[in-house]
Amino acid sequence: DQQVKQNSPSLSVQEGRISILNCDYTNSMFDYFLWYKKYPAEGPTFLISISSIKDKNEDGRFTVFLNKSAKHLSLHIVPSQPGDSAVYFCAAIANSGYALNFGKGTSLLVTP
Amino acid sequence: GAGVSQTPSNKVTEKGKYVELRCDPISGHTALYWYRQSLGQGPEFLIYFQGTGAADDSGLPNDRFFAVRPEGSVSTLKIQRTERGDSAMYLCASSLDFRDTQYFGPGTRLTVL
Numbered sequence: 001d002q003q004v005k006q007n008s009p010s011l012s013v014q015e016g017r018i019s020i021l022n023c024d025y026t027n028s029m030f031d032y033f034l035w036y037k038k039y040p041a042e043g044p045t046f047l048i049s050i051s052s053i054k055d056k057n058e059d060g061r062f063t064v065f066l067n068k069s070a071k072h073l074s075l076h077i078v079p080s081q082p083g084d085s086a087v088y089f090c091a092a093i094a095n096s097g098y099a100l101n102f103g104k105g106t107s108l109l110v111t112p
Numbered sequence: 113g114a115g116v117s118q119t120p121s122n123k124v125t126e127k128g129k130y131v132e133l134r135c136d137p138i139s140g141h142t143a144l145y146w147y148r149q150s151l152g153q154g155p156e157f158l159i160y161f162q163g164t165g166a167a168d169d170s171g172l173p174n175d176r177f178f179a180v181r182p183e184g185s186v187s188t189l190k191i192q193r194t195e196r197g198d199s200a201m202y203l204c205a206s207s208l209d210f211r212d213t214q215y216f217g218p219g220t221r222l223t224v225l
Contacts, residue, residue: 044216
């Protein structure tokens with residue numbers, strides 16, 4: 001049973017515009033959320049995280065928003081660059097847990 | 113500093129054979145994790161080590177899978193009597209401690225013919 005869902009398998013955005021990647025979760029015990037970026041033939045690279053006590057976390061061009069009541073989070077990339085083209089995974093950890101629960105990923109293509 | 117490394121990067125084997133996959137975590141990281149990623153899916157948790165002991169092996173699919181971390185650093189994932197369904201990317205991650213950010217290695221692509 002998929003507890004973390006990324007319903008958009010792919011997204012295409014023009015360079016310079018905003019990319020918004022969405023993620024929904026079903027387990028109310030999740031209290032820590034992360035985004036990983038993955039290039040082909042490489043392992044996932046940590047991008048940004050957010051604790052459930054916050055609703056926003058920002059790091060440079062990347063901002064993650066958390067809406068706990070809706071069990072929804074989103075990653076905003078502004079401005080998008082061609083080098084951002086990769087698969088983005090949303091992941092969540094349960095309260096007092098450690099195992100990452102991943103979504104299936106969203107493939108982002110940023111076109112020049 | 114050096115990240116998580118995994119060897120081999122690719123492993124092709126025949127059904128029924130035994131394989132070992134190696135993970136070298138970031139120096140000083142006490143926590144080590146193995147995940148498996150099948151095509152079109154996100155990584156799925158297999159096992160978690162804190163130090164030398166397997167604190168949680170609930171994600172191992174069956175008793176053909178086993179992992180060790182004898183000195184609290186390098187870990188080896190062992191798969192006996194491989195099956196075609198074992199074909200996947202096997203990812204290792206390490207973190208400084210329990211619930212710290214997990215950093216992944218490049219993975220081992222296992223193909224069972």
